[in-house]
Amino acid sequence: MTALQASGESAWALWQKVKNEGPLIQCITNFVSMDFMANTLLAAGASPAMAHCKDEVQDFQKIASALLVNVGTLSPDWTEGMRLAAEAANALGKPWVLDPVGAGATPFRTQTIMSLVNLRPTVIRGNASEIMAVAGAAGKTKGVDSTAEPTHALEHAKQLAKDLGCIVAISGATDLVTDGERVAKVSNGVPLLTRITAAGCSVTALIAAFVCCASRDALLATAHALAIFGVAAEVAGDVRGPASLRVELLDNLYSMDETTVRSRVNIQWDC
Ligand SMILES: Nc1ncnc2c1ncn2[C@@H]1O[C@H](COP(=O)(O)OP(=O)(O)OP(=O)(O)O)[C@@H](O)[C@H]1O
Numbered sequence: 501m502t503a504l505q506a507s508g509e510s511a512w513a514l515w516q517k518v519k520n521e522g523p524l525i526q527c528i529t530n531f532v533s534m535d536f537m538a539n540t541l542l543a544a545g546a547s548p549a550m551a552h553c554k555d556e557v558q559d560f561q562k563i564a565s566a567l568l569v570n571v572g573t574l575s576p577d578w579t580e581g582m583r584l585a586a587e588a589a590n591a592l593g594k595p596w597v598l599d600p601v602g603a604g605a606t607p608f609r610t611q612t613i614m615s616l617v618n619l620r621p622t623v624i625r626g627n628a629s630e631i632m633a634v635a636g637a638a639g640k641t642k643g644v645d646s647t648a649e650p651t652h653a654l655e656h657a658k659q660l661a662k663d664l665g666c667i668v669a670i671s672g673a674t675d676l677v678t679d680g681e682r683v684a685k686v687s688n689g690v691p692l693l694t695r696i697t698a699a700g701c702s703v704t705a706l707i708a709a710f711v712c713c714a715s716r717d718a719l720l721a722t723a724h725a726l727a728i729f730g731v732a733a734e735v736a737g738d739v740r741g742p743a744s745l746r747v748e749l750l751d752n753l754y755s756m757d758e759t760t761v762r763s764r765v766n767i768q769w770d771c
């Protein structure tokens with residue numbers, strides 16, 4: 501991997517592929533995020549479907565390009581659907597992405613998340629506290645919010661990625677994405693994103709869309725999705741508050757041009 505490959509140019513190229521292919525992303529996600537996540541995928545050119553019933557998830561995965569599993573508003577009935585869907589994705593050779601919302605907050609949540617982690621997602625994306633909890637490190641998740649910085653979670657994320665053979669992404673001011681060896685540092689986004697609920701959930705769904713359209717490197721695709729989402733927030737400029745940012749973000753995901761993407765994507769590598 502060279503620094504040249506992770507650039508605004510490659511982010512734009514992959515995003516065009518997403519728009520051309522319009523991948524169907526099966527989303528099993530929490531009630532809070534459903535609307536914003538579906539709108540994020542639609543604005544960016546993918547095709548969302550929120551399908552969580554355990555009687556349907558396996559058939560749904562057959563027609564989808566990828567799966568997103570988000571445990572934000574968990575209940576035992578949904579857990580079974582998540583497991584069946586992840587197993588179907590694995591059997592069909594389709595990528596699936598896990599958002600371990602609130603890992604570390606309660607034993608029930610952490611245990612459920614760990615049973616999904618054991619099904620080997622292609623990518624895990626969480627905030628720093630969540631990733632530390634998934635990796636078994638001490639720390640506190642404040643409900644669904646982080647109390648740590650991505651750099652605190654990096655070594656844990658690397659070990660987790662190595663152990664599972666997956667990509668781990670820690671979101672924050674600078675997102676850190678690793679396969680256990682390489683680390684991509686994505687410095688896009690604005691702090692106000694933390695004041696919009698489900699911004700993280702939605703970028704995880706965008707990662708699923710980018711990963712299934714990438715021919716090979718899931719690490720690169722994950723970094724590109726995080727960068728594009730961050731740039732869409734940046735170009736919103738001076739907004740009055742979170743509600744305006746949410747609207748601007750969706751509009752920018754729909755309309756951002758190549759020059760903006762190429763000049764603003766900020767990905768550095770530690771190899
Ligand atoms: N301080 C910051 N500066 C710039 N961008 C940020 C900052 N903090 C988070 N982000 C961006 O905001 C998005 C959401 O990340 P965050 O870590 O807040 O997720 P989360 O805690 O899982 O959110 P949620 O649970 O509400 O979905 C990511 O795209 C991330 O890059």
Ligand SMILES: Cc1ncsc1CCO
Nearest residue numbers: 530532572573601644698
């Ligand atoms: C606020 C909240 N609670 C459960 S899921 C969710 C969305 C952000 O993770």
Ligand SMILES: [Mg+2]
Nearest residue numbers: 601627700701
């Ligand atoms: Mg989250």
